Amino acid sequence: MSTETHTDPIYVVGGGHAGGEIAFALRQQGYTGPLTIIAEEGHLPYQRPPLSKAYLKGECEASSLYLRQQAAYEKANIDVLLSRRVERIDRAAKQLVLDDGRELKYSKLALATGGRARRMTIEAAARAERANNFHYLRSIDDVIAIRSRFESGKRLVVIGGGYVGLEVAASAITRDVNVTVLEALPRVLARVTAPQMSEFYERVHRNAGVDLRTNIEVTGLDFNEAGDAVTAVHCTGGVVIPADVVVVGIGLLPNTEVAQAAGLDVDNGIVVNEYAVTSDPDIVAAGDCTNHPSTFCGRRIRLESVPNAVEQARVAAASLAGKPKAYDSVPWFWSDQYDLKLQMTGLSQGYDQFVLRGSPDNKSFAAFYLKAGKLIACDAVNRAQEFMVAKRLVAACQAFDPAVLADESVPLKTLAPPVQAAAPQS
Ligand SMILES: Cc1cc2nc3c(=O)[nH]c(=O)nc-3n(C[C@H](O)[C@H](O)[C@H](O)COP(=O)(O)OP(=O)(O)OC[C@H]3O[C@@H](n4cnc5c(N)ncnc54)[C@H](O)[C@@H]3O)c2cc1C
Numbered sequence: 001m002s003t004e005t006h007t008d009p010i011y012v013v014g015g016g017h018a019g020g021e022i023a024f025a026l027r028q029q030g031y032t033g034p035l036t037i038i039a040e041e042g043h044l045p046y047q048r049p050p051l052s053k054a055y056l057k058g059e060c061e062a063s064s065l066y067l068r069q070q071a072a073y074e075k076a077n078i079d080v081l082l083s084r085r086v087e088r089i090d091r092a093a094k095q096l097v098l099d100d101g102r103e104l105k106y107s108k109l110a111l112a113t114g115g116r117a118r119r120m121t122i123e124a125a126a127r128a129e130r131a132n133n134f135h136y137l138r139s140i141d142d143v144i145a146i147r148s149r150f151e152s153g154k155r156l157v158v159i160g161g162g163y164v165g166l167e168v169a170a171s172a173i174t175r176d177v178n179v180t181v182l183e184a185l186p187r188v189l190a191r192v193t194a195p196q197m198s199e200f201y202e203r204v205h206r207n208a209g210v211d212l213r214t215n216i217e218v219t220g221l222d223f224n225e226a227g228d229a230v231t232a233v234h235c236t237g238g239v240v241i242p243a244d245v246v247v248v249g250i251g252l253l254p255n256t257e258v259a260q261a262a263g264l265d266v267d268n269g270i271v272v273n274e275y276a277v278t279s280d281p282d283i284v285a286a287g288d289c290t291n292h293p294s295t296f297c298g299r300r301i302r303l304e305s306v307p308n309a310v311e312q313a314r315v316a317a318a319s320l321a322g323k324p325k326a327y328d329s330v331p332w333f334w335s336d337q338y339d340l341k342l343q344m345t346g347l348s349q350g351y352d353q354f355v356l357r358g359s360p361d362n363k364s365f366a367a368f369y370l371k372a373g374k375l376i377a378c379d380a381v382n383r384a385q386e387f388m389v390a391k392r393l394v395a396a397c398q399a400f401d402p403a404v405l406a407d408e409s410v411p412l413k414t415l416a417p418p419v420q421a422a423a424p425q426s
Pocket of ligand 1: 040047288
């Protein structure tokens with residue numbers, strides 16, 4: 001077993017959006033020492049949002065998802081170890097142990113281990129995972145397997161009516177697949193939006209031809225004789241839905257096991273401070289795997305979004321480079337389904353007032369969420385320009401008159417605080 005050492009090597013564990021961004025941001029921050037990304041997947045860091053959208057529809061190549069091509073890593077002198085997993089972090093020895101037994105000394109470490117798809121817990125799920133038409137969706141490889149089954153007339157059952165499940169449904173319909181979506185809760189997107197938004201999306205999907213069912217739980221699965229394919233999905237109420245392919249989108253579990261085993265603080269994510277530093281000052285973390293303090297929300301949160309992965313990655317890199325800056329951003333996210341671009345900012349949980357600007361019937365509107373008079377979130381559908389203003393309104397944490405928010409004759413930008421000039425870089 002060899003132990004490789006360098007003067008001051010930094011390793012990034014995880015080659016997703018956050019991992020890729022940390023490495024390049026570190027170079028931008030002036031770090032010139034040895035820098036390596038260790039990535040479990042066999043691809044250069046890539047963007048996942050198209051996995052349930054353009055890439056699933058077959059509209060783009062895998063390499064177009066890469067955040068940067070190989071040449072950019074070479075130019076920046078960033079090594080990428082693909083298809084390699086970090087099994088253990090020995091903090092006392094400041095050493096990583098890889099799945100091929102290699103031991104690597106680090107001076108500092110960045111954890112960007114993201115998350116994995118939440119597995120179904122019904123008894124048949126373990127058997128289904130060995131079948132060739134039952135899939136979770138997190139990676140390029142998952143999508144390659146799924147979309148190869150999208151043929152006209154095939155029957156797709158999507159389990160889970162969250163963003164990923166609904167995007168899969170919208171993409172599959174464009175390939176002439178017969179789609180059924182099963183959601184256990186009384187409405188889709190229940191955890192993240194108001195009933196009015198759920199209603200709107202349910203209507204859009206049904207109009208597109210999706211058989212969308214709510215309040216229905218999966219209880220079992222049927223298999224073919226060889227046992228290598230799921231043939232039907234059993235649900236509460238004795239409902240049986242024949243299936244040629246099943247895609248499960250029921251959420252994400254953060255990859256925290258390696259951090260936890262190393263003794264780092266973990267609580268629904270790797271616990272970091274506002275500088276993205278973990279409970280070990282030599283280890284930072286960023287992206288879906290972290291639990292971080294949010295000034296905006298007034299509590300700790302764990303986010304699953306590209307903007308969070310990118311912005312927190314830059315904060316983590318700044319800390320590694322000895323130029324700490326606090327992470328203080330308002331959550332935002334987007335989802336593309338059919339001809340609808342949904343953009344969301346803030347977190348709507350706990351809202352007590354819902355205000356519509358424009359009409360869902362026109363497929364262009366904004367929904368504002370207020371709590372005790374203060375604006376806490378906005379969902380905008382096909383309103384990109386207003387969304388940019390809404391981000392500033394939500395970030396202002398102020399009270400707004402609901403009647404004015406709803407009044408389309410009042411331009412939103414007249415309500416927004418002035419844009420702050422960027423502080424000079426020190
Ligand atoms: C289908 C889909 C659609 C999405 N759509 C949107 C969207 O529209 N908008 C949006 O904002 N967000 C979207 N997201 C979420 C967004 O993609 C994630 O928030 C983002 O990818 C998080 O990046 P990350 O680097 O933190 O984690 P990840 O992308 O999960 O990357 C972590 C990487 O680390 C690897 N890894 C884990 N442990 C180890 C280890 N021990 N050793 C080596 N490697 C390891 C993992 O294999 C993985 O490759 C979507 C996600 C999915 C799956």
